[in-house]
Amino acid sequence: MWVGLAALPAPTVTLPAIAQPGPPIVQTRFTADPAPLVHDGVVYLYTSHDEDDATGFKMRDWLLYSSTDMVNWTDRGTVASLKTFPWAVQTNDAWAPQVVERGGKFYLYAPISVAGSPKNVIAVAVADKPEGPFVDVLGKPLIAAQDGFIDPTVWIDDDGQAYLYWGNPDLWYVKLNKDMTSYSGPIIKVDRILDYQEGPWFFKRDNRYYMAFASTCCSEGIGYAMSDKPTGPWTYKGPIMDHDARATGNHPGIIDYKGGSYLFGFHYELNFAVTPIHHERRSVNVAKFSYNADGTIPNLHWWDVTSAPQIEALNPYKRVEAETIAWTSRIKRNRDRSYNWAPGVTTAGDPSKGVYVTRTLDRTFIKVAGVDFGAPGANRFFATVANGAPGSAMELRLDRIDGPVIGTLQVGETGAVGQWQERATPVKGAIGTRDLYLIFRGTGDRPLLDFDHWRFAR
Template identity: 75%
Template sequence: MGTAALARGLAGSARIGLLLAAVAAVTLPQGTALARNPIVQTRFTADPAPMVHDGVVYLYTSHDEDDAEGFKMLDWRLYSSIDMANWTDRGAVASLKTFPWARQTNDAWAPQVVERGGKFYLYAPVSVAGWPKNVIAVAVADRPEGPFRDAIGKPLIAPGKDNIDPTVWVDKDGQAYLYWGNPDLWYVKLNRDMISYSGPVTKVQPRLTDYQEGPWFYRRGNHYYMAFASTCCSEGIGYAMSDTPTGPWTYKGPIMDHDTRATGNHPGIIDYKGGSYLFGFSYDLNFAMTPIHHERRSVSVAKFEYNADGTIPNLHWWDRTSAPQIGTLDPYRRVEAETIAWTSRIKRGQDRPYDWAPGVTTAQDDRGVYVTRTLDRSYIKVAGVDFGGTGAKRFTAGVARANDGARIELHLDRADGPLIGTLPVDGAGTGAAWHDQSTSVSGATGVHDLYLVFRSGGGRAAADLDYWRFDR
């Protein structure tokens, strides 16, 4: 959880440079083998907490509301990927309502989820009416996608001024540790049930060099790591190492330097399919929308390699680093429409330099998550789609709430790249009912980025989109 409410925001020149870079990224799309940062554009996300389970990266995030000025955070969301470039929106997996005893206003701050014994435990800081300090709550689910339910009906960690940003690791001997805190770092040893603890709540002393908040605790080989958001403001990402899970900790330096573009930060680090990945956040989408600082953050990812001695190199900032796509996407199976590598969200306006235009976004109901607000010329980019040597012959999509005359154009490699097919969306009499529409395609062979470009007239959305697939 950042402390940017106390900061002054960005310098004017930095704002302009970031704004132009963000707009260029959106209005000049091109095929690439790299993940595009930030990796989620359909809503604001922060405090990334990645977890690898059964070959999938599950990325839990906090969520800044679109109209947030300071912190306005009501739920926790989940995204998943198997290639680090295309991310599927799994929706909200928990919210403040999960903890009915918590204050329901705005305090769904940085979470982390861990698995143990076939159960998934979500730890998050919340606040309670009448208590001026935060507590740490715990919820449990039977699947990584949730739904999560309140595990104990009360706080796990009682009120304290430092009680934010929990991070959990289950060590090889089965002992689990819960760390948290801003500006001091605290820990307890969790019991095997993961919803209670034994022994004292202990403050880490001396305070870690450059430590502010957002700790991320884990073990790799014989080393224990404590990554964290470095001293505000502005915040970077630093880390310390230890030979034991409770220290003493030795500061090792920055993973990302303090940067005036970020008055908050929160790392998450995993190993996945032979690579190591750092997650964090920036304010790129906020500053593409406005030069005014708001707590509207966006998660990014970068791949890195540990040094031979286990230390982590300085990765610099998100505009200099990213992650390559791992493998390709199979288009001959059902692909959820909310599987996105990049989507349009900015447009150039007539009266103002840049207007906020959500374009493609996602919604969630009893059916699940789907794509909506598909405004004219908005698009979804899906990276690294492997059509194979014989190629695709047909495209099918599940649509609803379609407008007459609307269509979905299928382009390769760019939003204006080669057209392989057009799906007319028949809105007559369909209303909100989901139904399948199909069209023939040609020229789709080999590996390409796929752009689904939505076309409609009169400022209307084309259609809601649930899934798509190609057939040979």
């Protein structure tokens, strides 16, 4: 039945890039210290997590997001926390992590603190899958407490030797053993690199070694150095991003993925959407770049002049997790590119369903970019929902928040709390490659529904 659905044209739409230069790629949480890992064709992005009410650093766990197109990011939930290390201080200090894979195992390195010491240690936890669960295998620090022992970064060289670097304001390294949970030889302090502050990111590309880092505080940009050997000496090459007064901190992560090179870092735009006062509430961002012919990295200047385009379309005919998001209504951006904070979509966890979308108030929405409906397109939409309020619905629009309506899924009451149900509705006009807006409709102050996953059918 097509009641209320007008015939809609199917204009030719090119695959969209991110809607605005430099938006944060996660809007449902404050995230920082990006640590991307490419594994089996997927970018896994590990981050630290600033609590919503943080003023200074208030960090208790580590989060994971994944993407195959660099624009739509799926929330994979909390992969580790201070509880992973029961011997650590449990109230704060879950700082910058990195995860690497070796021999089918995944190793998470993170700086934490221990009771009775003002100094940091570096811990390691191990998992069988990128999404964890990560388990503390040592029951003690990998690197003992010392001032400035934060921000670990790891690279496994072609000969199998792994190196662990870390440090603020000095840079240190050690050679890890093959088990990745112990080391051999001394801890070595590196000769000072110009403009180095913290947040090192160590990697190798085309037989050149790179050390990217947060440049001297404050404000912090992103700089880098290069070497012919994994242990230096390191030659400073300049900024990747300039020092910028809008960011008192930074932390790079650099990868190659599907033929492109990407820089991750963070800024404070979502914090300043809430208040003009600086708090440690950060937001991860990503930019695509190309290396120069000599292997050097160009100056990308700042997030407001660079971005990462969508590199492949999303298939709507297979299961798509509801927490796969290019943009949400938690943040609304108006024409002058300022932010307005609005309560809206966020994510939560369920032991049986994993991560799902919640806090879906009236007119809040999820944008999914570059959805390839093809031709003749889709004729039906399915969603798995729970905790539906009377009169709740999900409106499906294309291209814009006020774009053409292709269908409306009536949800209403869904029965017992936590009882997930699949609901369906006919759609019309879902043709070509379009941005999809899932807009929640209803009344009252309570969340309208919880939302686990969706798909279209032809």
